[in-house]
Amino acid sequence: DAEITQSPRHKITETGRQVTLACHQTWNHNNMFWYRQDLGHGLRLIHYSYGVQDTNKGEVSDGYSVSRSNTEDLPLTLESAASSQTSVYFCASSEGANFNEQFFGPGTRLTVL
Amino acid sequence: GNSVTQMEGPVTLSEEAFLTINCTYTATGYPSLFWYVQYPGEGLQLLLKATKADDKGSNKGFEATYRKETTSFHLEKGSVQVSDSAVYFCALTPSGGYQKVTFGIGTKLQVIP
Numbered sequence: 655d656a657e658i659t660q661s662p663r664h665k666i667t668e669t670g671r672q673v674t675l676a677c678h679q680t681w682n683h684n685n686m687f688w689y690r691q692d693l694g695h696g697l698r699l700i701h702y703s704y705g706v707q708d709t710n711k712g713e714v715s716d717g718y719s720v721s722r723s724n725t726e727d728l729p730l731t732l733e734s735a736a737s738s739q740t741s742v743y744f745c746a747s748s749e750g751a752n753f754n755e756q757f758f759g760p761g762t763r764l765t766v767l
Numbered sequence: 768g769n770s771v772t773q774m775e776g777p778v779t780l781s782e783e784a785f786l787t788i789n790c791t792y793t794a795t796g797y798p799s800l801f802w803y804v805q806y807p808g809e810g811l812q813l814l815l816k817a818t819k820a821d822d823k824g825s826n827k828g829f830e831a832t833y834r835k836e837t838t839s840f841h842l843e844k845g846s847v848q849v850s851d852s853a854v855y856f857c858a859l860t861p862s863g864g865y866q867k868v869t870f871g872i873g874t875k876l877q878v879i880p
Contacts, residue, residue, distance in 0.1 A: 687868075694775070696856065696872035697811075744810055755801065756868060758810030 656681040660745050660759040668767055673732040675762050677745030685748045686728040687756065688712075688720065690741040697744065703728055735766045769794045771871035773857045779877045780847055788842040788874045790831075790857035798859040800824075800833050800840040805854040805873070814842075814855070852878045 658679040667673050679686065688700040699712030701720040709720050717739060719731045732739055742763050746756040770793045780786060792798065799818045803811040815824030820835035829844045840857060857871040 689870075694872070697870040699867070702867065746811075755813040755816065756811075758812065760808075760810050 658745060658747055658757055658759040660743075660762050662762060663760065664763050666765045666767065667735050669735060669737060671735050673735050673764065675730045675732075675743055675745075675764070677728050677730065677759060678726055679745075679747040679757070679759075680726065681747055681749070681757060682725060683747035683749045683757075684725070685750075685756075686722070687746040687748075688718070688728065688730045689744045689746065690714065690739075691744060691761075692741050700730065700743075701728075732764075735764075737766050740764060740766045769798070769859060769861060769869040771857050771859055771869055773855075773871035773874050775872050775874060777875040777877050779879065782849055782878055782880050783846045784878075786842070786844040786847045786851075786876070788855055788857075788876070790840045790842065790871060792838050792840065792857070792859050794838075794859055794861055794869075796862035797835070798861050800831070801858040801860075801868070802829070802831055802840070802842050803856040803858060803870075805856065807853070811856060847876070847878045849878045849880055852876055 661676045684705045687702045689697040698714045703709050703722040742761050744761050745759040748756040773790045801816045802814040804814045805811045815826040817824040817833035823832045831840050831842045854873045854875045856873045858868050
């Protein structure tokens with residue numbers, strides 16, 4: 655069965671370190687998204703991609719970067735982790751039209767000390 | 768810009784009670800509307816959707832009707848179960864173009880036996 659996976663599921667790191675969260679999907683979807691989920695804010699879009707070599711900033715992109723070198727993967731990098739980036743991160747993918755659903759990964763809980 | 772408004776909760780109900788979670792939106796044109804559900808420790812998954820005015824989405828006993836005149840998409844269920852305890856997100860994607868979802872803040876539902 656097709657799926658979307660994230661790794662690691664839990665990560666503890668220190669302020670200033672570079673961290674990369676992996677997202678891999680086997681749906682062969684063109685669209686991929688990264689969100690962060692925080693109490694009181696719901697889900698906020700960090701970055702998104704509509705295809706290979708395409709990346710776009712979302713509403714909370716400062717301090718994060720992504721790259722899309724193939725269809726299956728969209729890794730999220732925190733260049734210099736900050737305590738404000740402690741959150742749960744979700745990756746999602748979808749195909750085509752705006753009325754299609756997004757499929758979500760299980761999430762990565764990141765703690766920055 | 769686009770926005771989705773829903774109460775944060777928590778909403779606490781007894782088993783077999785009637786559920787309503789209100790959702791209103793702001794968007795131009797004819798967006799597609801969604802309800803996603805997040806069970807504890809998991810990613811979001813699609814519960815139901817509606818893609819045009821007066822459409823009714825339904826799944827697992829939940830229903831929501833796309834009301835263009837009131838810009839609403841309220842979620843209802845006639846008799847909730849303990850297993851319905853989760854966080855419910857209302858969301859929209861704009862009409863036309865590529866898909867980028869705007870989520871509401873999420874409403875936590877607790878159903879007690």
